[in-house]
Amino acid sequence: MDAEITLHVDGRERTFTVDTRTTLLDALRDRLGNTSPKKGCDHGQCGACTVLVEGRRINSCLALAVAHDGATLTTAAGLADETDLHPMQRAFLDQDGFQCGYCTPGQICSAVGMLQEANAGHPSAVSTGDGPTGTPLNDEEIRERMSGNLCRCGAYVNIVAAINQAQQAAPQVRQES
Amino acid sequence: MTVQHTGTAGQDLERIDGVAKVRGLAPYAYEHQVDNPLYLHPLQATISRGRIETIDTTQAQAAPGVVAVMTHLDAPRLAGTDDAELAILQSPAVGFRGQFIGAVLAETPEAARAAAALVRVEYTEEPHEAELRADRDDLYAPEQVNAGFPTDTRDGDPESAIAAAQVVVDQTYTTPFEHNNPMEPHTTVAQWVGDELVLHDSTQGVHPVRQTLAPVFGIAPEKIRVIAPNVGGGFGSKGVPHAHVVLTAMAAQRSNGRPVKYALTRQQMFFLAGYRTPTIQHVRLGADASGQLSGIIHDVIEQTSRIKEFAEQTAVPARMMYAAENRATSHRVAKLDVPVPSWMRAPGECPGMFGPEVAMDELAEACGIDPIELRVLNEPDIDPESGKPFASRHLVECLREGARRFGWADRDPQPRSRLVDGWYTGTGVASSTYPARRQTGNTARIRHDRAGRYSVQIGAVDIGTGAWTALTQIAAEALGCNAADIDLQIGDTDFPVATVAGGSTGTTSWGAAIIAAAQAFRDRHGDQPAVGAHAEGEAGENPAAQEYALHSFGAQFAEVQVHADTGEIRVSRMLGVFSAGRIINPRTARSQFLGGMTMGLGMALHENSVMDPRFGMIVNHDFAEYHIPTNADVRDMEAVWLDEVDEHAGKLGARGIGEIGIVGAAAAIANAAYHATGIRVRDLPLTADRFLA
Numbered sequence: 118m119d120a121e122i123t124l125h126v127d128g129r130e131r132t133f134t135v136d137t138r139t140t141l142l143d144a145l146r147d148r149l150g151n152t153s154p155k156k157g158c159d160h161g162q163c164g165a166c167t168v169l170v171e172g173r174r175i176n177s178c179l180a181l182a183v184a185h186d187g188a189t190l191t192t193a194a195g196l197a198d199e200t201d202l203h204p205m206q207r208a209f210l211d212q213d214g215f216q217c218g219y220c221t222p223g224q225i226c227s228a229v230g231m232l233q234e235a236n237a238g239h240p241s242a243v244s245t246g247d248g249p250t251g252t253p254l255n256d257e258e259i260r261e262r263m264s265g266n267l268c269r270c271g272a273y274v275n276i277v278a279a280i281n282q283a284q285q286a287a288p289q290v291r292q293e294s
Numbered sequence: 295m296t297v298q299h300t301g302t303a304g305q306d307l308e309r310i311d312g313v314a315k316v317r318g319l320a321p322y323a324y325e326h327q328v329d330n331p332l333y334l335h336p337l338q339a340t341i342s343r344g345r346i347e348t349i350d351t352t353q354a355q356a357a358p359g360v361v362a363v364m365t366h367l368d369a370p371r372l373a374g375t376d377d378a379e380l381a382i383l384q385s386p387a388v389g390f391r392g393q394f395i396g397a398v399l400a401e402t403p404e405a406a407r408a409a410a411a412l413v414r415v416e417y418t419e420e421p422h423e424a425e426l427r428a429d430r431d432d433l434y435a436p437e438q439v440n441a442g443f444p445t446d447t448r449d450g451d452p453e454s455a456i457a458a459a460q461v462v463v464d465q466t467y468t469t470p471f472e473h474n475n476p477m478e479p480h481t482t483v484a485q486w487v488g489d490e491l492v493l494h495d496s497t498q499g500v501h502p503v504r505q506t507l508a509p510v511f512g513i514a515p516e517k518i519r520v521i522a523p524n525v526g527g528g529f530g531s532k533g534v535p536h537a538h539v540v541l542t543a544m545a546a547q548r549s550n551g552r553p554v555k556y557a558l559t560r561q562q563m564f565f566l567a568g569y570r571t572p573t574i575q576h577v578r579l580g581a582d583a584s585g586q587l588s589g590i591i592h593d594v595i596e597q598t599s600r601i602k603e604f605a606e607q608t609a610v611p612a613r614m615m616y617a618a619e620n621r622a623t624s625h626r627v628a629k630l631d632v633p634v635p636s637w638m639r640a641p642g643e644c645p646g647m648f649g650p651e652v653a654m655d656e657l658a659e660a661c662g663i664d665p666i667e668l669r670v671l672n673e674p675d676i677d678p679e680s681g682k683p684f685a686s687r688h689l690v691e692c693l694r695e696g697a698r699r700f701g702w703a704d705r706d707p708q709p710r711s712r713l714v715d716g717w718y719t720g721t722g723v724a725s726s727t728y729p730a731r732r733q734t735g736n737t738a739r740i741r742h743d744r745a746g747r748y749s750v751q752i753g754a755v756d757i758g759t760g761a762w763t764a765l766t767q768i769a770a771e772a773l774g775c776n777a778a779d780i781d782l783q784i785g786d787t788d789f790p791v792a793t794v795a796g797g798s799t800g801t802t803s804w805g806a807a808i809i810a811a812a813q814a815f816r817d818r819h820g821d822q823p824a825v826g827a828h829a830e831g832e833a834g835e836n837p838a839a840q841e842y843a844l845h846s847f848g849a850q851f852a853e854v855q856v857h858a859d860t861g862e863i864r865v866s867r868m869l870g871v872f873s874a875g876r877i878i879n880p881r882t883a884r885s886q887f888l889g890g891m892t893m894g895l896g897m898a899l900h901e902n903s904v905m906d907p908r909f910g911m912i913v914n915h916d917f918a919e920y921h922i923p924t925n926a927d928v929r930d931m932e933a934v935w936l937d938e939v940d941e942h943a944g945k946l947g948a949r950g951i952g953e954i955g956i957v958g959a960a961a962a963i964a965n966a967a968y969h970a971t972g973i974r975v976r977d978l979p980l981t982a983d984r985f986l987a
Contacts, residue, residue: 136405139404146324146325147402152325153319155322157477157478157917160916162916162918192318194318196317202316206317210313210316215758216527216886217526217527218312218316218758219477219526219527221318222316222318260928260929264924266925267477267917269475269477269893270527271891271928273923274931275888
């Protein structure tokens, strides 16, 4: 069964027909040719497919495309203008927060969404009291909140450093998507 | 006056492929835009051994969107079937659960997957064996082990030496069944264009894929083009082409010229993309009361697949690591009805340095000396195995430097004596080593494109190592220009022949070819070359390998906390100090060392593919149940290295860094866990239940 849906992806409106079994991830990759979000497990276990939907991070492999008709999505390809980099992307480059690069767009979308969650006061498993342990987030908070994004190359040390750089050098990262 | 060029070898240079990767715009195998593709979903065996009696594809053929269903009954005949892993769909025989037995081709991935579920298969099952045990009566000695090493070695009379020794360690250690699990699943996009096969493949070596597939399909290697500009990790699992490449290329013979796309699911990867064999290691050490070793015996038991032999060289490092007059090593292998094992990061050294390095910790305690001092005491003057001098052996310096940085001098050796807030804390150390090999068969091509700009071509692959950046730096240094003046071109068999990104040989082997090509270019064209001037260069063997034993060394330090009530174990601190020759790019090198150590942490604490021998089934075949380290598992981790250039490692002076970071890491953590708790765990992974004594 097919259905026609509209997605607003990285600032562009796309209307297309999709098999109702298609995940949001496959719709982006196979139908719209946006391969910035990656498929690492297709089961919501690795986070490589992370995108921002209305500013919130989700595993796009766990979402059906038809359930997001009309949604506004941001992938790592759309975080900044074509000629520019988002401060989080700049920080991943500066800190060498990746090796093979496959989990990287998901890590970066997740980091951007994660800082917004913290900014909104969402607690994590390691938060004390009613909310985050303070701003900027400490390393333990960052590690906990980023543990849904696996990196087999083992770049975690540098990913934490990158997120620290981004949240300290550019406080506006916490405000924008 | 010497001109200082920017971005040349040795300098800290940002990854030149980095901007594309942080945006997600660097295309991996599945992501190359091809016209009008078909999608493949495989059929897999649901028994461990036997034969297919009937396979009914009627419903699948009739399903919406299906273009073809291929089984052993109608699949193309392969020209070369010597490699039983690759010779799929050639007979009704089943060699292991999960093996390919067919494929569905459809207009969409959803249609292909749905139709695959409609195929009905009836089998005749035969009894299977899937359990590795030391008491199996069918263990055998392979003719040789991986990388061409002898199966067994013997010097002197180690049994007698150990029997006469004042202090003896005699223990059995096990390392787990592990899966490489690169983040990018193995993927092939195949298209036949006339009689030529074009592959976008997720591989560690484009030329090796071509060379392997050519005889399988009975065509000249030049008729196969393999393209892989970006690869999402491999860790050995993409070092040789596995059966999915053959399946996809076969299916593309049934697609009327349309390209066929196939990315393995994460679940399929556990059966079809190689893995590290579990090992059972019997280690015997004999020493005098001071800790001086007189005998070392390392006997290893491991598994291979009945359909194809892969014998991991697990006992090889014990042959050269420490001085002892009497030494013996052996490998015995069980042929099981299981998936085919293959390379995984530091094959041989990674599992093979677990048993002996924990045994050394046990020996140090038995002798009442510091584990670093024990290793220093047993430092050999020459390679005990070959009798050659070491080109560079700085293990002691790594241990000393690590001890200084880690604060080892303050360590109280008493185990189970530091309990703070419910957590026992301990520290441990282990040695690391990895051989330095240079592969022959690499050629690079250099062309002067326009004033001051050079294209450098070699069919190498960057699997995340940083080859895009490091080879650019090597070329800039060799040509005497800035890195920004180099247009590196890799990842395509249209570029000159190159060997696999494996065995920590990539940068040194490809780099030697680039240096040779630069030399040839300057010899022929001088310092003022005309536009269009070009030259090729080929790197031969490293002549120093005849005279010297070439190995890298390192020291791994770990601090762990084990909860007194729950047994939960955390690695609070890790430090690696490495001696690996010249470092081409300190930024990407540090990342590789840290990455190896992180994977070693996973080996120590998490990773274990669970085989259910009743069904030959790898039970935990996804990321929910096969745990690799997450961000929260890695805390204070640092890697440093000795500042050196190995004058015996060729003009580049480098020895390779991709694997040494994992070697010894698990032993250091296990030793730290003993120091924390007083409980000696000799089997990985170190799960919480092991510490609830």
